[in-house]
Amino acid sequence: MKTDKPTVIISSRVHQAVIDVLAPTCRVVANQTDAALSPDELQRRCQDADALIAFMPERIDAAFLDQCPRLRIVACALKGYDNFDVAACSRRGVWLTIVPDLLTAPTAELTIGLMIALARNVLPGDRLVRGGGFGGWRPILYGRGIDGSTVGLLGAGAVGKAVARRLAGFRARLLYADAMPLTPDQEDELRLQRVSPDELLRQSDFVVLCLPLTDRTRRLVDRGLLARVKPGAFLINTARGSLVDEDAVADALASGSLGGYAADVFAMEDWALADRPKDIAERLRGATERTVFTPHLGSAVDEIRRDIALQAAASVLECLKGDKPSGAVNRPSDPGSASS
Numbered sequence: 001m002k003t004d005k006p007t008v009i010i011s012s013r014v015h016q017a018v019i020d021v022l023a024p025t026c027r028v029v030a031n032q033t034d035a036a037l038s039p040d041e042l043q044r045r046c047q048d049a050d051a052l053i054a055f056m057p058e059r060i061d062a063a064f065l066d067q068c069p070r071l072r073i074v075a076c077a078l079k080g081y082d083n084f085d086v087a088a089c090s091r092r093g094v095w096l097t098i099v100p101d102l103l104t105a106p107t108a109e110l111t112i113g114l115m116i117a118l119a120r121n122v123l124p125g126d127r128l129v130r131g132g133g134f135g136g137w138r139p140i141l142y143g144r145g146i147d148g149s150t151v152g153l154l155g156a157g158a159v160g161k162a163v164a165r166r167l168a169g170f171r172a173r174l175l176y177a178d179a180m181p182l183t184p185d186q187e188d189e190l191r192l193q194r195v196s197p198d199e200l201l202r203q204s205d206f207v208v209l210c211l212p213l214t215d216r217t218r219r220l221v222d223r224g225l226l227a228r229v230k231p232g233a234f235l236i237n238t239a240r241g242s243l244v245d246e247d248a249v250a251d252a253l254a255s256g257s258l259g260g261y262a263a264d265v266f267a268m269e270d271w272a273l274a275d276r277p278k279d280i281a282e283r284l285r286g287a288t289e290r291t292v293f294t295p296h297l298g299s300a301v302d303e304i305r306r307d308i309a310l311q312a313a314a315s316v317l318e319c320l321k322g323d324k325p326s327g328a329v330n331r332p333s334d335p336g337s338a339s340s
Contacts, residue, residue: 006050015306018313051316059271062088073319075312079103083272090330097315097327099308107298108162111238114262118292119144146170152204160210164190175200201228213240223248232259238298241266250283253290262292
């Protein structure tokens with residue numbers, strides 16, 4: 001169907017409100033299923049598109065953009081954008097935008113939930129009850145409380161600070177390690193004490209990953225780091241899967257040196273990495289007594305997901321009007337640049 005309206009492709013299911021805000025001025029082609037589009041299908045849909053609202057499963061690189069000469073903006077309905085080639089977008093005059101703030105609070109909430117579920121044996125207890133083996137209280141499944149524990153945050157960015165605020169009521173001792181120290185006022189407000197990474201690992205009952213995925217942090221949690229973790233400590237990952245060597249974590253769980261691992265993210269999801277695993281290792285999935293896994297639910301709060309996609313749609317409309325879009329991480333005239 002021919003139309004004078006610019007075409008906007010939406011790669012994953014969104015709330016109807018998102019389509020409604022675009023429809024008056026745009027031709028909207030939305031994937032309203034629960035399945036991600038294949039790379040070939042996304043490429044086909046975007047060949048004549050003016051804008052793309054993209055999600056976590058997509059990978060946008062120079063080869064993709066070469067096939068989309070009309071594309072003016074890739075509006076990412078997410079915060080972390082290492083699957084998207086910023087320099088390639090800039091060279092081709094394409095804005096790249098993200099939603100920097102809305103994912104922080106729900107991710108921090110889930111982090112606390114995973115800490116409790118893992119340390120208090122919630123899933124083994126659930127299996128016991130459902131399996132018919134519960135006949136009343138017994139002295140079993142004793143776990144670890146957050147109250148009175150030492151929690152170490154590897155990273156004190158937006159999510160790290162949000163986790164610290166939510167731990168305020170637990171009377172836990174809070175440590176953090178970050179190359180960029182907080183101000184003394186921030187440390188006082190959040191009751192955070194800065195220590196070296198090795199000291200954090202040695203003292204913490206819970207180690208929480210709050211880091212972005214970069215060349216420096218990829219597989220940061222390897223066998224060497226796990227050997228320095230306090231025996232029996234719990235590791236929590238709601239950041240990025242490739243921060244950890246999942247085989248090393250499986251070995252640490254099997255030996256008992258690591259008390260448990262909770263994750264909402266997995267290395268298989270980091271599509272920009274050519275050598276990423278294609279699945280979660282069976283040894284890790286099979287460690288059911290010492291793990292809690294969720295399917296990337298960090299921002300999976302209904303109204304939050306609506307607002308994230310609405311913000312991405314607003315960036316599209318700004319771009320199509322000729323304005324600088326909100327959440328831009330590049331300047332198309334300056335390859336590889338980052339906007340303030």
